[in-house]
Amino acid sequence: MGGLLWLTMSEETSLLVSAETYEENAVNIGTQQKSADMGRFIERVREDGLYLLDIPTTDARIRSIAALLNTFDAPSIMVVSARQYGQRPARLFAEAVGAHSAVGRFIPGSLTNPALRSYIEPDVLFVTDPANDQQALREAVATGLPIVGIVDANNHLRNVDVALPANNKGRRSLALIYWLLAREVLKVRGETTDEAWAEANDLAEWESTF
DSSP states (O other): OGGGGGOOOOOOOSOSSOHHHHHHTTTTBOOSOOOGGGGGGEEEEOTTSOEEEOHHHHHHHHHHHHHHHTTSOGGGEEEEEOSHHHHHHHHHHHHHHTOEEEESSOOTTTTTOTTSTTOOOOSEEEESOTTTTHHHHHHHHHHTOOEEEEEOTTOOOTTOSEEEESOSSOHHHHHHHHHHHHHHHHHHHTSOOHHHHHHHOOHHHHHOOO
């Protein structure tokens, strides 16, 4: 897993979407608690005590993680989301890039017990929230899988190899993050463009909880 720690901020200066779009979708809105692990991703503290995540860092990590995920065979990528607002965008992301998704309740043993019908052997695990997806996270650690995760201001990074700092609790934030990740993964493959992706994929559809 240590081999993934090379991931650094991109040198790209232009954002994937405008800073206003990130802000309107609350991607940078953190929590009123900050873990020690997340200090380097915090841009400032708002007057109401909410920690704001650094938008350029989030943007750069989306690019880098898209490139990283493309080093794996798509069916060997597993995306999980126990959090309700993450379930539809996580599933749509998986469908778009050809990955495997497990949304809702994660069946214990799905990564460790070959006797289960839900058993799968992915090469990388992508978690929507390390705190809510603890069962999948623990099993990935037990099996030595590299772990990529969307992490909010209050998350801990102990078992997350590659962190994507963003609001992982909001409906619109999770929709935009997964929508952008899918687009960037497919762009790396040469399978779409910004314009083609936006035309074929209405972001509002990714925000639905149904």
